[in-house]
Amino acid sequence: MTYENIVALIGKENEPLLTHACTTVTKDQLHLPSPDFTDKIFLPSNRTVQTLRNISALFHNGRLSGTGYLSILPVDQGIEHSAGASFAPNPLYFDPENIVRLAIEGGCNAVATTFGGLAMVARKYAHKIPFIVKINHNELLTYPNRHDQVMFGSVKDVWDLGAAAVGATIYFGSQESTRQIGEVSAAFEEAHNLGMATILWCYLRNNAFKQDKADYHVSADLTGQANHLGATIQADFIKQKLPENNGGFKALNMGSSSYGKLDERMYTQLAADNPIDLCRYQVLNCYMGRAGLINSGGASSGASDLKQAAITAIINKRAGGMGLISGRKAFQRPFKEGVELLNTIQDIYLEKKIDIA
Template sequence: SCLAVQAGLAARYGSSYPDVPLLIKLNSKTHLVKTDQKDPLSRRMLNVDQVMDLKNNGLNILAVGYTVYLGSEFEDTMMAEASEIIFNAHRRGLLTVLWIYPRGKAVADEKDAHLIAGACGMACTLGSDFVKVNYPKKEGAKSEKIFTEAIQAAGRTGVICAGGSSTDPKDFLERLSKQITVAGAVGNATGRNIHQKPLTEAINFCKAIASVTFIDTDVSTAVKIYNGERDFNI
């Protein structure tokens, strides 16, 4: 597991937390410009050699990440940058994670299970170690069921689910458990569900997530870990 951050954050804070393994996210955008104004485009801000330079200066960097907006009018630019990053990262011993989200005027439903499977397939053809996608949604279907298409399309690429918007911890852990045990996801990328909790609660929540992810802990035990009634360490 590692913490996904922009290079600037890594450079300014990384030496204060040398035990935290880092993933450097190489592109990013604001959400001000909406799709109906211009299709999404997020460009590479640093290259892999620059990341290696940060690593060689002592930062605990394990991986690089990059977002591709599948179906954007600019997907050609992002697919080319992603491909270059993966090639260079693997030559230098870094793992790669692609965030792939279907988005743009051509995308009617960003949570469509087939599109998300396509995103996983793209990550596989680009050779990424991991891909982070949204959890599919379909009226009348169980997400963990329709998600298996994505897991299969990803082949040897591990699938990580986006944590999504803040939800009740128990619901979150139940969903996570199904993603991993039923659908076959290899992990979860959680942001707001951790950041927006008080510190102790956040730590316990991380432990609960880790227990589900690494040793398939059942949900009720995971909830106890979250409540501080049990502990979990790797």
């Protein structure tokens, strides 16, 4: 897709995203994605030689190979949202081989999905595309539903599958988050010892985060802090939802209760209302970009998916992020259209006219 095609796709109302200049924290202070990102950022770290090799494998696969950017296909919705609800729009993805095929034909750097799915096809595909094995999930069969991530296997199982990376979720802000932090911290330590990279879904879950018709699960300040916690437990890459608002700490501090800590400069100097500035605040909390920020593609909404995916990619890239991890928008449509959507995302990261704000 050419630059002109991208401009036409996002529409005139979104063209300002292509020219916005970020004046909060400038791009020269960030650790930006680059072809030599592994050498610059991870080589001086405590990561083992085997881990460096697997981080490099993630960067050197698919259409974005060698750019420092990542395009990942994640499909854990069969557990997280029920298989029927997730795959009814396209039942061929009940077969996990088609998930891997979509990632390969879609030009992705890697595929992220479940133990069982990857185990079924490991010998056929582990040497063809890097595997990211999701080790914990929130299952929605317990009644009533609750928000908790539980382990579905061991880090050794991930290594036995020939995976390049371990993926995990922590529901920061939930009552169970303290236990999850301990479990995932231990898992990431073992993963690095065995030579695998680590990717953390830094999601927020707490009913109190919805205040006055605003959903602060996607506020820049709260998601930014979740990112910082993720980087602290040595996640090499952070998966986070794109921020849609700000001021979560302020909203939760209303009334007599006290929650968290804030500084007004978080909202005046480090972030602004523009979507790119809000996303940049997320990048800042990923150790200024040392832990790559990969924003999620979000739910599928039908005909507007291609446009929304392109807008999300532009915001992430111009903010200093490292790529997109987009699942439902790709697999909940015909196979060929899923490939085209993934390629459109990748074209934005390949387009030199779309630069860092």
